[in-house]
Amino acid sequence: MTAAGYSIVTGGAVALTAGTARTILGAKANAAGPLDLQKIKVAFDGQTTAVPVLVEVCYCSFATNGPGTQSTSVTPTLLYGRSTTLGWTAAKSWNAANEPTTITPFDEFLLSPNGGLVMYDYPLGTTPDTNLGEGIVLRCTAPAAVNVRATMILQRC
Numbered sequence: 174m175t176a177a178g179y180s181i182v183t184g185g186a187v188a189l190t191a192g193t194a195r196t197i198l199g200a201k202a203n204a205a206g207p208l209d210l211q212k213i214k215v216a217f218d219g220q221t222t223a224v225p226v227l228v229e230v231c232y233c234s235f236a237t238n239g240p241g242t243q244s245t246s247v248t249p250t251l252l253y254g255r256s257t258t259l260g261w262t263a264a265k266s267w268n269a270a271n272e273p274t275t276i277t278p279f280d281e282f283l284l285s286p287n288g289g290l291v292m293y294d295y296p297l298g299t300t301p302d303t304n305l306g307e308g309i310v311l312r313c314t315a316p317a318a319v320n321v322r323a324t325m326i327l328q329r330c
Contacts, residue, residue: 177254178211178328181247181263186218186320189226189313196244196267196276198323199310201235202303205260205329209302210309212294212326217286217319224316225283228291232303233310234275240264240308243271252326260329261308276310286319302330 187197202208215228240246244264267273279301284291295301303309311323 176328176330177257178252178326179249180252180324180326181249182324183265183322184247186322187266189315189319189321190269191315191317193269194272194312194314195269196272196310196312197321198265198325199233199240199273199308200261200263200325200327201233201240201308202261202305204305205258207303207305207330208261208308209300209328209330210295210325211300211328212292213311214292214324215284215311216290216322217284217288219288220286220317220319223285223287226286226289226316226319227314228282228284229278229312230280230301231276231278231310231312232301233273233308235306235308236274238267238271238273243268249327273310276312278312286315286317
């Protein structure tokens with residue numbers, strides 16, 4: 174079976190509140206198959222503070238507040254492979270008071286909010302993947318208010 178790769182994007186600015194962790198983008202696998210995270214892109218629109226934003230790539234059980242609950246659903250875009258039944262859901266901009274649970278960071282980095290940008294391709298053989306019914310999210314904690322945009326490239330595995 175040929176792999177199918179998809180892109181999910183915030184599609185607009187997600188506002189971060191100073192000092193509050195916020196899940197900005199995420200995907201949840203279902204019974205059709207797990208997901209494999211291939212790439213991430215994160216960019217900020219700038220601010221005057223020099224203090225960096227904590228960006229976390231996290232595993233998420235979605236025990237509560239799955240995609241579309243306390244968040245805005247997004248439609249994945251097919252990038253490669255054959256178009257089949259999607260088998261998973263995605264969303265952006267969770268309400269800061271109703272984050273998905275349970276979130277476990279497995280990768281983190283600091284990034285300047287003053288026009289900072291990161292584009293990262295996970296090396297072949299090291300791509301994080303999910304269990305059925307669980308997923309991966311991007312979460313940011315900014316020291317001052319700033320907007321963020323993000324992209325995740327995922328593959329059904």
